[in-house]
Amino acid sequence: xxxxxxxxxxxxxxxxxxxxxxxxxxxxxxxxxxxxxxxxxxxxxxxxxxxxxxxxxxxxxxxxxxxxxxxxxxxxxxxxxxxxxxxxxxxxxxxxxxxxxxxxxxxxxxxxxxxxxxxxxxxxxxxxxxxxxxxxxxxxxxxxxxxxxxxxxxxxxxxxxxxxxxxxxxxxxxxxxxxxxxxxxxxxxxxxxxxxxxxxxxxxxxxxxxxxxxxxxxxxxxxxxxxxxxxxxxxxxxxxxxxxxxxxxxxxxxxxxxxxxxxxxxxxxxxxxxxxxxxxxxxxxxxxxxxxxxxxxxxxxxxxxxxxxxxxxxxxxxxxxxxxxxxxxxxxxxxxxxxxxxxxxxxxxxxxxxxxxxxxxxxxxxxxxxxxxxxxxxxxxxxxxxxxxxxxxxxxxxxxxxxxxxxxxxxxxxxxxxxxxxxxxxxxxxxxxxxxxxxxxxxxxxxxxxxxxxxxxxxxxxxxxxxxxxxxxxxxxxxxxxxxxxxxxxxxxxxxxxxxxxxxxxxxxxxxxxxxxxxxxxxxxxxxxxxxxxxxxxxxxxxxxxxxxxxxxxx
Amino acid sequence: xxxxxxxxxxxxxxxxxxxxxxxxxxxxxxxxxxxxxxxxxxxxxxxxxxxxxxxxxxxxxxxxxxxxxxxxxxxxxxxxxxxxxxxxxxxxxxxxxxxxxxxxxxxxxxxxxxxxxxxxxxxxxxxxxxxxxxxxxxxxxxxxxxxxxxxxxxxxxxxxxxxxxxxxxxxxxxxxxxxxxxxxxxxxxxxxxxxxxxxxxxxxxxxxxxxxxxxxxxxxxxxxxxxxxxxxxxxxxxxxxxxxxxxxxxxxxxxxxxxxxxxxxxxxxxxxxxxxxxxxxx
Numbered sequence: 001x002x003x004x005x006x007x008x009x010x011x012x013x014x015x016x017x018x019x020x021x022x023x024x025x026x027x028x029x030x031x032x033x034x035x036x037x038x039x040x041x042x043x044x045x046x047x048x049x050x051x052x053x054x055x056x057x058x059x060x061x062x063x064x065x066x067x068x069x070x071x072x073x074x075x076x077x078x079x080x081x082x083x084x085x086x087x088x089x090x091x092x093x094x095x096x097x098x099x100x101x102x103x104x105x106x107x108x109x110x111x112x113x114x115x116x117x118x119x120x121x122x123x124x125x126x127x128x129x130x131x132x133x134x135x136x137x138x139x140x141x142x143x144x145x146x147x148x149x150x151x152x153x154x155x156x157x158x159x160x161x162x163x164x165x166x167x168x169x170x171x172x173x174x175x176x177x178x179x180x181x182x183x184x185x186x187x188x189x190x191x192x193x194x195x196x197x198x199x200x201x202x203x204x205x206x207x208x209x210x211x212x213x214x215x216x217x218x219x220x221x222x223x224x225x226x227x228x229x230x231x232x233x234x235x236x237x238x239x240x241x242x243x244x245x246x247x248x249x250x251x252x253x254x255x256x257x258x259x260x261x262x263x264x265x266x267x268x269x270x271x272x273x274x275x276x277x278x279x280x281x282x283x284x285x286x287x288x289x290x291x292x293x294x295x296x297x298x299x300x301x302x303x304x305x306x307x308x309x310x311x312x313x314x315x316x317x318x319x320x321x322x323x324x325x326x327x328x329x330x331x332x333x334x335x336x337x338x339x340x341x342x343x344x345x346x347x348x349x350x351x352x353x354x355x356x357x358x359x360x361x362x363x364x365x366x367x368x369x370x371x372x373x374x375x376x377x378x379x380x381x382x383x384x385x386x387x388x389x390x391x392x393x394x395x396x397x398x399x400x401x402x403x404x405x406x407x408x409x410x411x412x413x414x415x416x417x418x419x420x421x422x423x424x425x426x427x428x429x430x431x432x433x434x435x436x437x438x439x440x441x442x443x444x445x446x447x448x449x450x451x452x453x454x455x456x457x458x459x460x461x462x463x464x465x466x467x468x469x470x471x472x473x474x475x476x477x478x479x480x481x482x483x484x485x486x487x488x489x490x491x492x493x494x495x496x497x498x499x500x501x502x503x504x505x506x507x508x509x510x511x512x513x514x515x516x517x518x519x520x521x522x523x524x525x526x527x528x529x530x531x532x533x534x535x536x537x538x539x540x541x542x543x544x545x546x547x548x549x550x551x552x553x554x555x
Numbered sequence: 556x557x558x559x560x561x562x563x564x565x566x567x568x569x570x571x572x573x574x575x576x577x578x579x580x581x582x583x584x585x586x587x588x589x590x591x592x593x594x595x596x597x598x599x600x601x602x603x604x605x606x607x608x609x610x611x612x613x614x615x616x617x618x619x620x621x622x623x624x625x626x627x628x629x630x631x632x633x634x635x636x637x638x639x640x641x642x643x644x645x646x647x648x649x650x651x652x653x654x655x656x657x658x659x660x661x662x663x664x665x666x667x668x669x670x671x672x673x674x675x676x677x678x679x680x681x682x683x684x685x686x687x688x689x690x691x692x693x694x695x696x697x698x699x700x701x702x703x704x705x706x707x708x709x710x711x712x713x714x715x716x717x718x719x720x721x722x723x724x725x726x727x728x729x730x731x732x733x734x735x736x737x738x739x740x741x742x743x744x745x746x747x748x749x750x751x752x753x754x755x756x757x758x759x760x761x762x763x764x765x766x767x768x769x770x771x772x773x774x775x776x777x778x779x780x781x782x783x784x785x786x787x788x789x790x791x792x793x794x795x796x797x798x799x800x801x802x803x804x805x806x807x808x809x810x811x812x813x814x815x816x817x818x819x820x821x822x823x824x825x826x827x828x829x830x831x832x833x834x835x836x837x
Contacts, residue, residue: 180833181836181837194829195826199628199819222829225810225819234621234623234657238627239628240628241597241624241629241632245632247633248824271617327826360830360833361826361830396633397633400592401557401592405613406615407607407616408616
């Protein structure tokens, strides 16, 4: 079974409510869920929709075609009916539209009888529960978790009434549920908390804000200082103050806010201070499309900050990946004393997906701090020359006879300003040595499809899910497709792409940007030739169906 | 415990006010028995901002205009450290203006020493946010055409609980002000008048000496209206001393786990502590 319900309407009408109730109820019935969310940048009005897809098999993306439309406005019907499967239905209020083949329910009338017009979504939800033949008790519990007091009372009434008047079409078999359901930003935030982040500061900017708001909701409980500060310029500087003092600290923003952090990115480079920085991409330039998705910042984050210094960029692929990579980013930032950028995108920050529960016991916290006996006698050399470029790091205030000096100028081993030619050359080489060693530690991209593909797709970040389903689909016709999806992307791992690329008939890059930024990296770092490209930059995420369709057009 | 601060050779011009400020800083820290490994001096960029290189304390010499943000990150991460932010007038009131305003609002327990010579020294003589209207500089050939910032009036109106002005030409007085600022629980703003002997030919040592006068012993520094009046006094007479001092709750004390807990840097990290958070997602 593979079924998609689309809920469409204006902002503020309660789409989120129905979606949340559906997600929990279906998941707890033992099914995999994938919810795609499509917002306009509005608090009220406009047209928003979300698609809840579920199946007994794992899901990685959304479908173009849907099986049911629950329309809260006429506009939703007009916009989405062309995507309705042949045997699909449209659920609407009977006062709204009178077309014959619709699934009409007196939502409005019932809501008025119960005495609260805001419960229309819950009545519809009750009808959907009945239609799919799901357990009403599971649905009731979901409602009980969501509302309180009198609002709960009317919503429960609405649920039961909707269930009673609804028709039953399917009978969903109840299975064992062991999964969690989570979005990319929540998973990222959980990864940061697991890794021991003690200080998070930032300035709100969609679609990064939910990282900060999730951590903030757990701040007192977990002893984390979450600080909404004056601007992103201050944010990264504060984070560097915190990591200098010795705590794990993090900040995040989207393109425009991230741009303001680039001055301090460079500071992190020369002071050799660890930092974890999230850039949740949305389409630019400038304000662009605030609530939509893109992969247009890849080159920007790789080159963020003036001057040359080591940094790492990790693009996140799924919520589960976001959890583990975020925790790993804190270790790498401290191991190499450098900034690590977590590159995510609006699509991944918002979609909800069932995952296996995260294994917190697999998270390792490695601080790479030096003990007293590892330090040489006398004045502490914060920037001591070493074989691997990494100097012994201690915290200020830790040892009575050691002071810690960091500096934004070029400096000597103690951290004092020094313009000597020899110092400059040795310090540049020391810092870049770390990057060379890091290049040996980066993880190769995830590989999918057949082992020796004729057609090799290459993508990065959240395109993973769409590409996974597309490759599976294409291999059903002819088993010759494979794909690589980058997570660690700077330094750029080249081993696997060289191996598969040299034997493939054609390499096709798939990116959500206009200029093919991943392709340019492949051109720069390998001798492979990209033979085709699927680029999308309308702000809407690629799905599996679309990749299959676009691939066939390429041929 | 060794509380003596070693000094290194500066690259400041002979006669620069920074020397006197450094002497006062060393004396203040030593008299307060704060050992160098427990003190952090955080600066931006400018001649004043080179301070961490010339005195043996922990130091964070960051970016122009950005002395305050790292100072905040440091203090919140390790409340046991004495954190002093130190930079010039351009760094603090110009490039760093937004951080200045918001640091006052936060009221974090740090001392802020602003070396105010009313000119840009490092970049050679351009007008600074505190240069007088009409003053001719190496960039403003027809004179500065904007009104100067009034730093003490600004910090007062933003709600600072400690506002003071010192003069580099009176070291014993400056030492006392620095000690008060460091001991004050909350954000302490100390603006320090300082001649730039090369680039500011108007506000010379003698110019300040002729105008600076100490606030009288019976001055009531809890009187906001009086303090505001004194903060605007910058002409033939310039008051020095503590203009305003009242108790205010600090930002960090508003967090129970910081107020009563260990410094964040000493908290042991364990991923399993966070596992329970996953329950929200079932």
